[in-house]
Amino acid sequence: MFVVTLVAVAMLPIGGLAHAAPAAPIGAQFAGPAAKSSGPSPASQASHGAVNPANVTTTASVAYNIALGNYTYLPTTLIATITVTGASINTTTTSVWMSITDAVNSQLCSTISENKTVTNGNTNYTFLLSPVLLLAGTCPGIQTDPVTISTNVTVLGGLWNTPTVGNGTNVTAFGNVTTALIFSPLSVKLLSPSGSVGIGNATFIAAYTAQYLSSVQLLIWNPAKTSILENTSLIWPSATTPAAVTWFAPAVGSYPYSVTAKTAYGTYADNGNITVLPNGGGTVYLNNSNFKNATLFPGVSGAVAGTILLLVGLIIGMLVALAVASLMRQPTPAPAAQPWQGTSATPANTCSVCGKSFGSADELAAHAKSEHGMG
Numbered sequence: 001m002f003v004v005t006l007v008a009v010a011m012l013p014i015g016g017l018a019h020a021a022p023a024a025p026i027g028a029q030f031a032g033p034a035a036k037s038s039g040p041s042p043a044s045q046a047s048h049g050a051v052n053p054a055n056v057t058t059t060a061s062v063a064y065n066i067a068l069g070n071y072t073y074l075p076t077t078l079i080a081t082i083t084v085t086g087a088s089i090n091t092t093t094t095s096v097w098m099s100i101t102d103a104v105n106s107q108l109c110s111t112i113s114e115n116k117t118v119t120n121g122n123t124n125y126t127f128l129l130s131p132v133l134l135l136a137g138t139c140p141g142i143q144t145d146p147v148t149i150s151t152n153v154t155v156l157g158g159l160w161n162t163p164t165v166g167n168g169t170n171v172t173a174f175g176n177v178t179t180a181l182i183f184s185p186l187s188v189k190l191l192s193p194s195g196s197v198g199i200g201n202a203t204f205i206a207a208y209t210a211q212y213l214s215s216v217q218l219l220i221w222n223p224a225k226t227s228i229l230e231n232t233s234l235i236w237p238s239a240t241t242p243a244a245v246t247w248f249a250p251a252v253g254s255y256p257y258s259v260t261a262k263t264a265y266g267t268y269a270d271n272g273n274i275t276v277l278p279n280g281g282g283t284v285y286l287n288n289s290n291f292k293n294a295t296l297f298p299g300v301s302g303a304v305a306g307t308i309l310l311l312v313g314l315i316i317g318m319l320v321a322l323a324v325a326s327l328m329r330q331p332t333p334a335p336a337a338q339p340w341q342g343t344s345a346t347p348a349n350t351c352s353v354c355g356k357s358f359g360s361a362d363e364l365a366a367h368a369k370s371e372h373g374m375g
Contacts (some may be wrong), residue, residue, distance in 0.1 A: 011137045056088030060153045062175030068149070071212075071265035072179040075130040080151040080175055082123055087155050090120045095154045098127050102139050103178050109139035115214075127151070131183045143183055143211055151175040184209045186268045188216065188261040196275040197249055204245045206234040212264040218245060219260070220274070221255040234259060249276040318360075 057364040065079035076107040080098070085092060096114040101107065110133060114125045129149075134142055188208035208216055213235070220230035229250075234243045249255070253276055349364045350357040353372050358364040368374040 001199065002343075042240065058084070058155055058171050059085045060155050060171050060173035062151045062152070062153055062173050064175060067334045068177045069190070070146075070179060072181055073136070075128060078127045078129065078149070078151075080125050080127065082125065082151075082153040082173070084155055089118070091118050093156050094118050095156075096125050096152070098149065098151050100129075100134065100137070101148045101150065102141055103148045103345065104141065105145075107139050107141075109137040109142055109147065110134055112254045125151075127261060129181070133180065135183070142181065146178055146180040148176055148178045150177075153256055165254070180265075182211055182265060184211075186210050186261065186263060186266050188259055188268050189270050190257070190259050190272065192244075193274065196277050199249050199251060200224045200277075201246050202249050202274070204234065204247060205242050206259045206270070207242070208261045208268075210263050210268075214264065215260075215262045216243075217260050217262075219258045220247060221256045223255060225256050229255070249274075252276050252278050296371050312340070 048290040061083045063081045064084075065081070068076075068078075078098075080096070082089070082096065084094070087221075096118055098114070099108060100110045102109060112127055112133070114127070117125060130246040136168045140147075148239070151174070153173045153175075186209065188206060190204065191207050193202055193363060204218055206216060206218065210216075218230060218232050218234050219228055221227065222229055230245075230247045232245050234245060236243050254272070255274045255276060257268050257274055258271045260267060349359065349361055351367055351372075353368070353374075356367065358367060
């Protein structure tokens with residue numbers, strides 16, 4: 001555990017002389033968060049204060065604006081209110097500082113001085129405790145041990161010439177509180193698997209930020225969340241070695257999970273669902289729904305095949321129609337030639353009876369009529 005100490009000092013001028021006694025040792029332990037004064041020997045103090053020649057008792061005390069619990073999240077701001085009686089608070093007589101000490105081994109971790117902010121009559125002093133400040137200190141156990149935070153107020157005494165009183169000494173008050181410092185918010189997140197998994201083995205890894213950790217537990221339920229299928233720890237064995245847990249995904253479905261980090265100061269959980277698909281290791285389910293193409297054209301739908309057949313039929317029909325039409329257009333046999341008509345072997349305008357040729361068809365017709373009695 002770590003300890004933080006703040007100190008304020010005030011000096012009592014006596015007879016024009018001022019003698020500063022050594023500051024009280026840092027890390028002195030006092031009961032309670034608000035300090036009683038400690039100072040000179042019983043012969044020179046009363047009511048935990050120093051007595052000057054005028055029998056004025058000087059006392060000092062410290063109180064905080066908030067009560068720190070067992071665990072304190074950083075950053076946090078502490079306001080220390082100091083009270084000094086029998087002396088004034090000013091830049092020459094008062095010293096204020098805070099110390100943070102490991103409460104386990106009393107090692108001084110950090111010191112914060114507010115001496116530059118001491119002003120006449122100022123009783124409130126603000127201290128900001130930040131991770132950057134405290135991690136820059138010299139305590140290796142700052143994140144694992146509790147600390148003592150101590151605000152110290154010192155009022156400097158003077159050299160008193162009255163023999164029955166003796167020399168003036170310091171009056172110091174300590175405002176002590178013990179707490180464990182939390183440097184980062186508690187968090188946990190499932191890193192693996194990051195998506196769906198197949199039937200078979202799946203590896204689970206979680207990352208977390210936590211101090212005073214007691215457990216990091218993985219729970220996996222069946223899809224109906226009526227029974228727990230996996231309950232195992234995901235605490236890393238070292239700061240650089242993640243814990244990996246293998247879970248066998250038994251069947252297709254959506255499996256609820258929870259990764260919960262438990263600490264002395266709180267609990268944090270990451271909840272979700274893992275989807276198991278039939279494409280991983282282990283048993284794989286086969287879809288037996290088969291498709292068979294019954295058309296004349298494999299790989300082509302029935303509608304497309306029907307269209308192709310229709311087009312083929314139209315083409316064949318058109319070819320048949322053209323062939324029939326061609327046959328119908330062939331010439332019929334010519335009638336037997338008349339005597340006055342020539343045959344395909346008889347020259348034009350030649351009489352088929354006597355074989356004479358004429359210059360025109362009229363002459364041939366006249367010849368056939370006059371010579372052969374035709375026409």
